[in-house]
Amino acid sequence: QDYCNPTGAIRDSCCDVQTVEGVNQAITPILKKLVSTRFFRHYKLNLWKECPFWPDDGLCMNRDCSVATIDESAIPLAWRQHALGKVHTVSSSSDVFGMSDTCQYKAQDFCLVENEDDTEGVYVDLSQNPERFTGYAGVSAARVWKSIYEENCFNIVHKMTEGCETCNNIMNNGEQQKPTTGSSLAPPPGLSQPIQNPFAVVPNDRKDLDRLLNDLAEDPDSENEEVCLEKRVFYRVISGLHSSISIHICDEYFNQTTGEWSANLDCFVSRIGSHPERLHNVYFTHTLLMRALVKLSDYLHEYTFFTGDAKEEAATKKLVLDLIESTKACPSTFDERQLFQGQNAQALKEEFKEHFRNVTRIMDCVGCEKCKLWGKIQTTGLGTALKSASKRNRSVTLTIMMSISAKTNPALFERSEIIALINTINRFSESLRAVDKFRKMYQAKTHPN
Ligand code: FAD
Numbered sequence: 249q250d251y252c253n254p255t256g257a258i259r260d261s262c263c264d265v266q267t268v269e270g271v272n273q274a275i276t277p278i279l280k281k282l283v284s285t286r287f288f289r290h291y292k293l294n295l296w297k298e299c300p301f302w303p304d305d306g307l308c309m310n311r312d313c314s315v316a317t318i319d320e321s322a323i324p325l326a327w328r329q330h331a332l333g334k335v336h337t338v339s340s341s342s343d344v345f346g347m348s349d350t351c352q353y354k355a356q357d358f359c360l361v362e363n364e365d366d367t368e369g370v371y372v373d374l375s376q377n378p379e380r381f382t383g384y385a386g387v388s389a390a391r392v393w394k395s396i397y398e399e400n401c402f403n404i405v406h407k408m409t410e411g412c413e414t415c416n417n418i419m420n421n422g423e424q425q426k427p428t429t430g431s432s433l434a435p436p437p438g439l440s441q442p443i444q445n446p447f448a449v450v451p452n453d454r455k456d457l458d459r460l461l462n463d464l465a466e467d468p469d470s471e472n473e474e475v476c477l478e479k480r481v482f483y484r485v486i487s488g489l490h491s492s493i494s495i496h497i498c499d500e501y502f503n504q505t506t507g508e509w510s511a512n513l514d515c516f517v518s519r520i521g522s523h524p525e526r527l528h529n530v531y532f533t534h535t536l537l538m539r540a541l542v543k544l545s546d547y548l549h550e551y552t553f554f555t556g557d558a559k560e561e562a563a564t565k566k567l568v569l570d571l572i573e574s575t576k577a578c579p580s581t582f583d584e585r586q587l588f589q590g591q592n593a594q595a596l597k598e599e600f601k602e603h604f605r606n607v608t609r610i611m612d613c614v615g616c617e618k619c620k621l622w623g624k625i626q627t628t629g630l631g632t633a634l635k636s637a638s639k640r641n642r643s644v645t646l647t648i649m650m651s652i653s654a655k656t657n658p659a660l661f662e663r664s665e666i667i668a669l670i671n672t673i674n675r676f677s678e679s680l681r682a683v684d685k686f687r688k689m690y691q692a693k694t695h696p697n
Contacts, residue, residue, distance in 0.1 A: 260480055261535040261582045268531050272680045274574040279674040282567045284375055287553045288670050290323050293362045293624055294369045299613035305388040308616035312382040315617040317370040324556045358604040358631035362664045380500030384616035395610050399603040400483050477586055478600055485630055488533030491526040492679040494519040499682040516686045534676045538575045539582035540633035545572050584637040604631055629672025632665040
C-alpha cells in the first residue's frame with residue numbers, strides 16, 4: 249500500500265491532488281503572514297457555554313488543554329465591548345462588522361457564529377494557542393466525534409433522490425476500514441504508557457466504548473456510489489476536519505517519555521496514512537475552502553480589515569488579495585452548481601444547514617478548551633465556506649461567480665466568520681504541508697538509501 253501518497257483526481261471536486269499541492273505551496277507563505285496580523289490572530293469566543301446535548305463530561309485538566317486568553321486592553325479599541333455597543337447604532341450600510349444583536353444565526357448561515365458582544369466571551373491570541381497534541385481522548389472525545397458523524401443522517405435526501413439510502417445503511421455498510429476494537433484506549437504510537445484519561449466519566453463497561461467507536465462511519469462512498477452528493481460533501485467536510493485535526497496532533501506530538509514535541513510518523517500512518525479516504529477528504533475540504541475564497545473575492549476586495557490603523561489595514565488587505573490571486577491558479581476547485589439541485593432542493597439545503605449548525609453546537613461539548621477553540625474556529629470557517637459556496641449567481645450572465653458585495657450587503661458575513669475562514673484555510677494548508685513532511689519521513693524510513 250502506498251501510504252501517505254495520494255495522486256490523481258479528488259472525488260466530488262474538479263481538481264487533482266498535484267494541483268492542490270501546487271496551489272498550497274503558493275499560498276502557504278501568504279497565509280503565514282496573514283494569520284499573524286492583528287486582525288486575523290485575535291478571535292473572541294465563549295469557551296464555557298453549556299453542552300446542549302448531554303451533561304458535562306468534565307474538563308481536561310492537562311496543561312496543554314488550556315487556552316491562554318488576552319486582556320481586552322491589548323486589542324483594538326473599536327473591537328471592545330463598549331465600542332461594539334456603539335457599532336450597533338450606526339446604519340447597517342456602514343456597519344463593517346455586520347453584528348447582530350441577539351440572534352445567533354441568520355437564515356443563510358451554516359453555523360452558529362460567535363456573538364462578539366457576548367459578555368462571557370474572551371479574546372484569544374490564536375498565535376499563542378497552537379492546535380496540537382493535548383492528550384484529550386477517551387469517552388468524551390469519542391462521543392463528540394460520534395455525534396458529529398451522526399449529523400450526516402439526512403431525512404430529505406433519502407426521500408428525494410432515487411438511489412440515496414438511509415443513514416443506517418451508510419453507518420453499517422459504507423465502512424471500508426472499521427476501527428480496531430478498543431484501539432482508542434491503547435497507547436498512541438511512540439508512547440509506552442497509555443495517556444491518562446483526564447475525564448471524570450469513564451465507561452462502566454468497556455464494551456460500550458467499543459460499540460460507540462465501531463458505530464462511527466467511514467467513507468460513505470467507498471463501496472456505495474449511490475450516496476447523494478450533498479451527503480457525501482457533508483461527510484467529506486467533517487471527515488476532512490477530523491483528519492486535519494489528527495494531522496496536527498501527529499505533527500506536533502508530545503512524547504511523554506522524552507518530554508519533547510516532534511512529528512510522530514507512526515501516529516500519522518495509523519490515524520491517517522493507512523486510511524486513504526481520510527487523507528482524500530483533507531484534499532477535498534481544501535478545494536471547497538479555495539472555492540469559497542474565490543467566491544468571496546469581491547466581498548473581500550471591499551471589506552475593511554479594521555484595526556484602527558489605516559496602514560495596517562491596507563497591508564492586511566494586500567495579503568488577502570495576494571492570497572486570492574494565488575488560489576486562481578486552480579480556478580475550478582469545486583463546482584457548487586451541482587449542490588442542492590432538483591426536487592426538494594430548498595428543503596434539503598435547509599436540512600443540510602441545520603445539521604451543520606448542530607455540528608457547531610456540538611463544539612460546546614468538547615471537554616478540552618484548546619480543542620474547543622480550534623473546533624469552533626474551524627467549524628465556523630467551514631460553515632462560512634459552505635455559506636459562500638452555496639450563494640447562487642443571480643446575474644444573467646453565465647458566469648458562476650456571484651458578486652457578493654461588502655458595500656451592498658455588509659452584514660452578510662460577521663467579522664468572526666472572516667477570521668475563522670482564513671484561519672481554517674491556514675489549518676488545512678498546514679495539514680497538507682505536514683502530509684508532505686510525513687511522506688518524506690515515510691520514504692526515508694522505508695527506503696533509507
Ligand atoms: P479519534 O480521532 O477520536 O477517532 C475516533 C474514531 O473515528 C476512529 O476510531 C475512527 O473510526 C474514526 N475516524 C478517525 N478519523 C476519521 C476521519 N478522518 N474520517 C472518518 N472517520 C474517522 N486532541 C488533541 O490532542 N489536540 C487537539 O487539538 C484536539 N482537538 C479536537 C477537537 C475536537 C472537535 C474533538 C472532538 C477532539 C479533539 N481532539 C484533540 C481529540 C482527538 O481528535 C482524538 O479524539 C483523540 O486523539 C483520540 O483519538 P483516537 O485515536 O481515539 O481516534
